[in-house]
Amino acid sequence: MITIISRVIHYGFKNFWRNGLLSTATTAIVTLSLIVFAGLIFANATTTSIVNFLKDKIDVSVYFQLNTPEDEILAVQESLTQLPEVKAVNYISADQALQIFKEKHKDEPEIAQSLDQLNSNPFEASLDIKAYDPTKYAGIADYLDRPELRQYIDKVNYFQNQQAIDNLAAIVKNVDRAGLLITIFLSLIAGLVVFNTIRLVIYSNRDEIAIMRAVGASNTFVRGPYVVEGILIGLIAAVISLILIFLGFVVSPFIYQASTTFDVSIPGFSITQYFYRSFFKLLLYQVLFGVLLTSISSFIAVRRYLRN
Amino acid sequence: MTALEDVSFRINPGEFVSIVGRSGAGKSTLIKLLIGEEKPTKGRVFFGQYEVNRLRDKDLPALRRHIGIVFQEFRLLPMKNAYENVAFALEVAGRPQSEIDELVPQVMDMVGLSDKLSNFPHELSGGEKQRVAIARAMVHRPEVIIADEPTGNLDPLNTWDVINILLKINELGTTLVLATHNKEIVNQLEKRVVTLDRGKVIRDEPKGKYILL
Numbered sequence: 213m214i215t216i217i218s219r220v221i222h223y224g225f226k227n228f229w230r231n232g233l234l235s236t237a238t239t240a241i242v243t244l245s246l247i248v249f250a251g252l253i254f255a256n257a258t259t260t261s262i263v264n265f266l267k268d269k270i271d272v273s274v275y276f277q278l279n280t281p282e283d284e285i286l287a288v289q290e291s292l293t294q295l296p297e298v299k300a301v302n303y304i305s306a307d308q309a310l311q312i313f314k315e316k317h318k319d320e321p322e323i324a325q326s327l328d329q330l331n332s333n334p335f336e337a338s339l340d341i342k343a344y345d346p347t348k349y350a351g352i353a354d355y356l357d358r359p360e361l362r363q364y365i366d367k368v369n370y371f372q373n374q375q376a377i378d379n380l381a382a383i384v385k386n387v388d389r390a391g392l393l394i395t396i397f398l399s400l401i402a403g404l405v406v407f408n409t410i411r412l413v414i415y416s417n418r419d420e421i422a423i424m425r426a427v428g429a430s431n432t433f434v435r436g437p438y439v440v441e442g443i444l445i446g447l448i449a450a451v452i453s454l455i456l457i458f459l460g461f462v463v464s465p466f467i468y469q470a471s472t473t474f475d476v477s478i479p480g481f482s483i484t485q486y487f488y489r490s491f492f493k494l495l496l497y498q499v500l501f502g503v504l505l506t507s508i509s510s511f512i513a514v515r516r517y518l519r520n
Numbered sequence: 521m522t523a524l525e526d527v528s529f530r531i532n533p534g535e536f537v538s539i540v541g542r543s544g545a546g547k548s549t550l551i552k553l554l555i556g557e558e559k560p561t562k563g564r565v566f567f568g569q570y571e572v573n574r575l576r577d578k579d580l581p582a583l584r585r586h587i588g589i590v591f592q593e594f595r596l597l598p599m600k601n602a603y604e605n606v607a608f609a610l611e612v613a614g615r616p617q618s619e620i621d622e623l624v625p626q627v628m629d630m631v632g633l634s635d636k637l638s639n640f641p642h643e644l645s646g647g648e649k650q651r652v653a654i655a656r657a658m659v660h661r662p663e664v665i666i667a668d669e670p671t672g673n674l675d676p677l678n679t680w681d682v683i684n685i686l687l688k689i690n691e692l693g694t695t696l697v698l699a700t701h702n703k704e705i706v707n708q709l710e711k712r713v714v715t716l717d718r719g720k721v722i723r724d725e726p727k728g729k730y731i732l733l
Contacts, residue, residue: 518577
């Protein structure tokens, strides 16, 4: 058994080497497919960060009447935090609200003056609520609309922004869904291109397969080297695709430009940084996708020539 | 149309049997039945303990390791050199490397190609290719060697080289089945001849001649 396995591996490597031109061409096609695949990973990372960025912009604030005791507000905060759909509840006291306002308008002395003329702080304390899922704000707003809270709550801004929040939530959902569909569709195309290439390679080897069968080679012995060759091609293509992408980032000023543009439009996200940060994860994906695709393609493509 | 009908004969261990007949008489079909490449619509084919017609695809390799096959068109693996082509027959049987290192040069010597071990098929002449193919067919010491028109693509000189090698193998105890339509060879061999015509055995003589009316 070990002899068979070592011979199968040996032949896999030898065939790859001796079929130089064909192996190179196949590796090139698999490399291109893997670059498409990596592109999809980048696109997904970008949409995810856009979606998260948008989600993060959505929140709901509850404003409390001026005379509401802080204990009551903290109790509401506590009960909101208990809700499973709530991600965070941030308490902004009346004093903090005043500070924030002053900070915002520090360059406009007349506003500061008019504030000073008031004897009391006109600002209401508020709770900023963030949900995990933007479609859940309606439920949270309903939760706050209870008789025992009505005496304290001045307004919940969800009801003013409902339309905008719902729209944004719908966009987030659609972007997510479209991203998934495009990913599946393009992965499928990339996969089919590789499968077809390998099918042609095996087709050009059909006479050899018939000879091996005639000489008494078992199916494993005929098929094994092709699968090993496939794995080898997948591995090499995975490495080459990442090297090309790396060169693309380093060399191409256009992509560099594009990535810095992205940096501006999506705070906290840069494709280049993403590439360096998740390099090993990308390598793992590329190797997995490349190796699985090529070896399974070889396995299936040889099957039809193993009869007789 | 049936390629073979009512064919029934037995080949004993150690025999040298020529199967003769015109093109289309059914020689190739007979050989395909023997090695399980085709299945009979009716009837049974036995090889030693195997009932060939009942073997499944995945059991065929085991049967074929008991047989050495020589084809008219040589059928060497183009990406392997002469040595590797011969070694392949041992490798598929899972023989250890030490045995391969010992047997392959021995057999290549017997077919007179000791100096062509590292040549690839496209670097060999037709006669040399066929001798490599014979070396591959015999290296694993099969009980039977089946040669299907082995001289069909060769000139007369190479033809006799090949036939002499086959005779030598037979003398060493291997059963030989030779399908051919070369009258001269059959008549000189003076061995058993099974004559096929239009899918039927019309003659089976122990020291036969090539006679077709």
